[in-house]
Amino acid sequence: MTLKDRIAQAREQMAQAALKAGRNPRDILLCAACKAQNSETVRQAAEYDIDLFGENRMQEMAVHLADKAYQSKPMHFIGHLQTNKVRQVVGQAALIQSVGSLRLLNAIDKAAAQKEITQDVLIEVNIGQEAGKAGVTVGELPFLLEKASELPNIRLRGLMAIPPPGPEKETRQYFARMFALQEQVKGKAGANSRIDTLSLGMSDSFVWAILEGATLVRVGRQIFGERV
Numbered sequence: 546m547t548l549k550d551r552i553a554q555a556r557e558q559m560a561q562a563a564l565k566a567g568r569n570p571r572d573i574l575l576c577a578a579c580k581a582q583n584s585e586t587v588r589q590a591a592e593y594d595i596d597l598f599g600e601n602r603m604q605e606m607a608v609h610l611a612d613k614a615y616q617s618k619p620m621h622f623i624g625h626l627q628t629n630k631v632r633q634v635v636g637q638a639a640l641i642q643s644v645g646s647l648r649l650l651n652a653i654d655k656a657a658a659q660k661e662i663t664q665d666v667l668i669e670v671n672i673g674q675e676a677g678k679a680g681v682t683v684g685e686l687p688f689l690l691e692k693a694s695e696l697p698n699i700r701l702r703g704l705m706a707i708p709p710p711g712p713e714k715e716t717r718q719y720f721a722r723m724f725a726l727q728e729q730v731k732g733k734a735g736a737n738s739r740i741d742t743l744s745l746g747m748s749d750s751f752v753w754a755i756l757e758g759a760t761l762v763r764v765g766r767q768i769f770g771e772r773v
């Protein structure tokens with residue numbers, strides 16, 4: 546299959562899942578997770594039916610930006626972000642999906658203030674309560690939400706999670722828990738937030754994520770092939 550066909554196939558599966566869940570397929574964004582892809586491949590993917598790109602690695606993001614590979618598509622940062630690298634991402638990424646600490650949140654706010662912009666962010670939740678995994682625990686979430694609402698150059702858009710790999714039933718339970726958390730966040734969101742993005746699901750799980758209410762899925766291997 547060509548890249549174009551694989552993207553069309555992912556879209557079709559997304560639409561099927563949306564319809565099965567009684568949702569409008571247009572309400573779910575396809576994020577092409579382009580780690581380890583070169584600028585030529587990214588540029589090609591930008592011609593097809595994806596909504597945006599997701600970058601994990603700073604260095605690759607810098608190359609893709611320099612090569613203008615995203616064309617007119619937005620880019621989200623979805624990987625681990627070091628505090629001292631924040632300035633390179635703020636203002637470039639339409640959304641930083643992977644904010645899992647107060648330290649990082651503060652650094653993003655500061656960099657956004659310097660650039661005189663508002664940076665959209667998601668808070669990453671370690672929903673599987675895995676040791677050593679990125680993201681805040683469910684218990685820490687209210688604290689970070691409160692802090693986010695106090696920072697003038699941050700706009701909170703919702704939550705993101707990467708649950709531990711597992712069978713459908715277990716994975717969907719994690720996604721359902723994230724959906725419930727997102728609803729709670731909506732209920733008490735501050736004035737400087739717009740809670741409309743729930744980022745869940747990758748190649749092996751995006752259909753389940755849509756069934757459980759995801760508004761954005763991050764698909765890598767199914768679109769670009771196995772990473773070598």
Ligand SMILES: *Cc1c(COP(=O)(O)O)cnc(C)c1O
Nearest residue numbers: 578601623747748763764765766
């Ligand atoms: C790589 C990656 C994805 C995509 O994973 P695939 O299994 O390749 O679809 C999604 N989200 C994040 C944060 C990733 O790092």
